Amino acid sequence: MEPSSVTTRAAVPPLAARLRDVKSSPVREILALTARPGVISFAGGLPAPELFDAAGIRAAYAAVLADGAAGRSLQYSTTEGDPALREAVAARLTVRGLPTGPDDLLICSGSQQALTLLATVLLEPGDRILVEEPSYLAALQAFALAGAEAIPVPCDEDGLIVEEVERLATAHGAKLLYTVPTFHNPTGRTLPLERRRALAALAGRTGLWLVEDDPYSELRYAGDPLPALATLPGAEDRTLALSTLSKVVAPGLRIGWVRTPEELRRPLTVAKQAADLHSSTVDQAAAAHWLAHTDVDAHVAVLCHEYGARRDALLDGLAAALPAGSVHNRPEGGMFVWARLPDGWDAAALLDRALQRDVAFVPGFPFFAGPADAATLRLSFTAHDAGEIREGLGRLADAVAEAESAGS
Ligand SMILES: Cc1ncc(COP(=O)(O)O)c(C=O)c1O
CATH class of the missing domain: 3.90.1150.10 (Aspartate Aminotransferase, domain 1)
Structure with missing residues (x-):
């Protein structure tokens, strides 16, 4: 070197x-x-x-950098994200069973940034956050960077043991649970429907907030899709739902998002302003163009x-x-x-x-x-x-x- x-x-x-x-x-x-x-x-x-889809992505960049479009694509833009991209992502989430409007979304530089932002907004140094054991490593890093302590929740081959979530949330005064309920990283596990319902009900009953990180659910090779936690009774208005284009389009685009209840939109947007003003305008515009001109299914x-x-x-x-x-x-x-x-x-x-x-x-x-x-x-x-x-x-x-x- x-x-x-x-x-x-x-x-x-x-x-x-x-x-x-x-x-x-x-x-x-x-x-x-x-x-x-x-x-x-x-x-x-x-x-x-x-x-x-390198050809499709290449065409998308060419279109958004063509005369007449380039001025906008290369300019500063709003913190919340490209309106056409938010529209396209919201439509896709809705069709897949998670009703979402464009204004519910904050576009982030990968869903990794959503983790950093929500930790900045919701976690004080010394706060406890419940996580699956084992858990996605870079989420643990984001929570540690905020000074929070990750409390591991025991899991079995189906993922989180809901009774343990309740016990540990009470014991540690945790206000958040971070979970990857579908095709978990690192274990590949998927939380079954009954446990999803129980976890959502627990959130509603106890006031625990859920962070549902879902980069993988579109990549299903067998079995039937399961509802997102954010759609289930008890969790609808207390879930931050994260996802990304990284696994189904390309991680180099660095485009993810957080779907959030209204009260948290402004604080998350302010945190993002302080972090990077906005995600790359040209990458968002190209992603929006690709989504509009591709048979994504x-x-x-x-x-x-x-x-x-x-x-x-x-x-x-x-x-x-x-x-x-x-x-x-x-x-x-x-x-x-x-x-x-x-x-x-x-x-x-x-x-x-x-x-x-x-x-x-x-x-x-x-x-x-x-x-x-x-x-x-x-x-x-x-x-x-x-x-x-x-x-x-x-x-x-x-x-x-x-x-x-x-x-x-
Ligand atoms: C569970 C989970 N969350 C978030 C991410 C971050 O993805 P990105 O920042 O590329 O959207 C990953 C990437 O591997 C992941 O596995």
């Missing part, structure tokens, strides 16, 4: 206290290791680049067909690749499968051996807000085709065999 050209002998100012408890993401560090050519990576939650159907085949390829070979006695789930959609090696195995140590054989996954430990289960791992099946997935599983089996013969 080149030495930095900006070095200083002066002591840097002390870092703000809010940064002290924010851990760097080992997942992003693993992603850097897996970026080298030849690695078959089950590590990142990356959409398949060959399935991006047909595009999503192609993704689901291809990702479904990739999921099947991973599920068909995973048990044979992992050590005997391992367990894994079979999610009906999303991007992730969650596995647990037998007691005594350490997924991080197995990753070292796997990387030597040019195959990668993410150990589960960084996703835990409480004590980590070192035997867990997350595998993503979206970034490689079925043939590469089979090849990757073969390499993983070799790494496991090597670990077994080395006695670790």
Whole structure:
């Protein structure tokens, strides 16, 4: 690596206290290791680049940068977001069962920014926020940056245990629950209907607010869609619903949103003004153009067909690749499968051996807000085709065999 050209002998100012408890993401560090050519990576939650509609997105940018349109697309714009984009997103959410008007939405720079903004607006240092155990790592980072303490809620193979939510909300005086109820990251789990209803009713009864993060529900390969928490009795007026174009269009656009009850719109908008004035005008305009000129259902159907085949390829070979006695789930959609090696195995140590054989996954430990289960791992099946997935599983089996013969 080149030495930095900006070095200083002066002591840097002390870092703000809010940064002290924010851990760097080992997942992003693993992603850097897996970026080298030849690695078959089950590590990142990356959409398949060959399935991006590059031609359609290129045409959308050309249209919004054409004479007559470019002046507006390249200008500063409103904090709330491009009206045509909010209109298109609201229409799609409504058709998919979450009644939404354009004014209910604040466009954000990825749904990740929505997490930062809501933490800024709703969490004081020392506040407690309930999270699934394990949970989406960068949400944990956003809450830590706000100085909040994440309280892990025990989950089973179907996700949150609602009685535990109630017990812990009371015990810790938590005002918010952050949840990814559909095709959860990192576990792929989906909260069944009865639990959704119970959680929504609990919110209504106790005043707990829900943050429903839903990047994955459009990517369903089997089974029937489930209603969003934000539509269920008790939760309708106390849910912040987040989603994004990252998984069904392209993450490089950095376009997400938060659907919020009216009272929180203004505070979230003010927080966004202070953060970045507004999300990129040209990217929003191109996204709005793409949504208006694309058969989005047909595009999503192609993704689901291809990702479904990739999921099947991973599920068909995973048990044979992992050590005997391992367990894994079979999610009906999303991007992730969650596995647990037998007691005594350490997924991080197995990753070292796997990387030597040019195959990668993410150990589960960084996703835990409480004590980590070192035997867990997350595998993503979206970034490689079925043939590469089979090849990757073969390499993983070799790494496991090597670990077994080395006695670790
Ligand atoms: C659960 C969850 N929430 C939010 C995000 C952030 O997505 P983006 O900022 O690209 O919209 C991700 C990305 O992987 C995610 O898995």
